[in-house]
Amino acid sequence: MTGPEVATEPIRLLDADGSLVESDANAEWRELAGQLSTDDRLAMHGEMLRTRRFDIEAGHLQRQGKLGLWVPSIGQEGAQVGAAWASRDQDTIFPSYREHLIALHRGVDMLQIIDIFRGAVHGGWDPLETRGMRIYSLVIATHALHSTGYAMGIRFDGACGTGDASRDEAVMAFYGDGAASQGDASEGLVFAASYDAPIVFFVQNNKWAISVPSTRQSRTPLHERARGFGLDAAWVDGNDPLASFAVTRRMLDAARQGRPGYVEADTYRMGAHTTSDDPTRYRPSDEEESWRRRDPIARLAAHLRELGVDDATLAEQDREAVELAADMRRRMLVAGTAASDDIFDHVYSEPHPLVLEQKRALAEFEAGFGGDA
């Protein structure tokens, strides 16, 4: 996968109808995907449904004035679920702001995500409580550097490279085709390659950086660009959860042994960039239609039916997903907001005189309103 040949097709195990694709080219990936039992695959399907129901509910809440903004991930669940299942417990994950499935998979509560977008918290959760899932990075591509630095730290600590995949740590950084044009993204690749950092950059190429098509931003496929930086790189069908899992698992385990990697997942953002965006102004509806037929959830569902899972089981998963989303809405409607001085508690790990002074000043200022602040 690191050879000079230029791929014409992304790696694929399930076609758009959910049928298994069997070829010599994907034999090694089929074998890797074999690590996933039917129950695993059903669970992956459940996570995708939960994420989509959650996503739709959040979109509605935004239109009802409950959220300032929402960033839909609809259409990208297949790439994410494969990557989520490919990660191991000891791994650390640096997301952008669209990795809802990854966050939920690692144990972030739906409401924690919602709280960011309704402005109830300043952002964030404790990664020790979310299995290494770091906070959403709202500034484009900055975390390409943070994640690379973190991975270099793992290496300096000697917490990787022992040959034991169940213990060696690795890092995943998630960003998109738009972020790939940022300088930070390229710097991350340079340092990751130079320091053999245990990291995989998982790039969801959803084709549109708001209104700019990815073809405009990169004259060469993104995975080819990564090879130019000296990383192992792969191109995978992002709407194929099995392929996404197999490729990412292989890349991550190589990263643990000091070979940083890059996965370009070929996917599509079915909705708007955010609720502030109107994609009908810049992209053709037939393009959306052609991707709608490649929906990752429908694809895995078809595969599960071939494996003998009955429709009732799938329908039950959907009912659960709907109920979880409704539960999120109910909890959100009664949830409060963080205290206004909460921000001071997370600047330094230890008390800091200047910050304490600011916290005191804010308290005095607010007291000046007689409790109405």
Next chain:
Amino acid sequence: MQEFRLPDPGEGLTEAEIVTWRVQPGDAVHVNDVLLEVETAKSLVELPSPFDGTVEALLVEEGQTVEVGTPIIRVSGGDADAVETTIDTQQTVDRDEEGGAVLVGYGVRGGAETRRRKPHTVRDVPPPVASARPAPPASVPAASATPVIAKPPIRKLAKDLGVDLAAVVGTGLAGEVTRDDVVQSAKQASVFRNLQAPEWSGGREERIPVKGVRKVIAQGMVDSAFTAPHVSVFTDVDATRTMEFVQRLKASADFADVKVSPLLIMAKAILWAIRRSPQVNSTFTGDELVVHHYVNLGIAAATPRGLLVPNVKDAQQMSLLELARSLQQLTTTAREGRTQPADMQHGTFTITNIGVFGMDTGTPILNPGETGIIALGTIRQKPWVVDGEVRPRWVTTVGGSFDHRAIDGDVISRFVADVASILEEPALLLD
């Protein structure tokens, strides 16, 4: 009983137009059922119900533009906690037309640029006068085959002047569009407006209510025209030296940060001429003629709100630079629609600059309560006789109207001749 207030469906939007109601009073609605479609400066979006219950009343009509926070629908009974959803990968956007090349950026572009949907949104809605939003350009030029070559400051200049770079013929190297090209194009554009005639509107007539600024203007014009007997005079003048003076001022460091135009010289000329003929700067009350020993110099300005005449208070005390700054501030404020009533009161004399519209001259109507008004026509090169020879000179027409109750032809003529003589030789200001 619960009311749904118009949320901000984008980031920082302040208003939206109600396009289509999908429910009617009496309908049962569930949480997340689509209630209506609204159009914002950014997009057309569906708003889902936050409540379960029965629609009690629609509080806003289709076609109305309302501010964020306005109650738009009342729903009675039901349970605000219930949830029902349907799988829908399209989620929020649903439009059936105009998949055009309008880009979506980060910022809100303001109500003025809200994209309008075509006819079916306009039903029994009153004519959209109140919102006073300019129609979109008749045609948006498609991306030209050859890209425009222009440096960023020139692109900025073109944007500021409203010049479409694609329509400018570049005279620089390899067809680069230069600063002069843009400025020239802007000048032409200010003369040749409405080159593209829009289609006739539907309907045989359009009824536009007379209100607001229009009503005030109408009343003022009637008061003035049928109270003060107007007498108008005109004189052509060679303003070449004024043009040279303007160029020198533009090049001088003192005037680097301020707009200098022939209007500035005209203002100064009027202030000078008023000292020689103070009666033109007066108010005729019927019993007496109140001659002002100060000049609150009004400038008639075409603004988004209509014709306004804010004035520069005590302009007679100002140096040329101070006057230039005051005029600039006054016109900027007017164009931004921020002119305060106090800025328009107690004027004593007015200039109307119809030259910016390409007109040679016209018969101005007095600002009510004033005795004189001067019109500055366009300044362009014309044949002019100098020392018995015909030469191209920068020529303009000074026109003015005066209240004949207050003053007579001799004063009027001297005053206008004085103004013209300054335009002909600005050095006279150094008296």
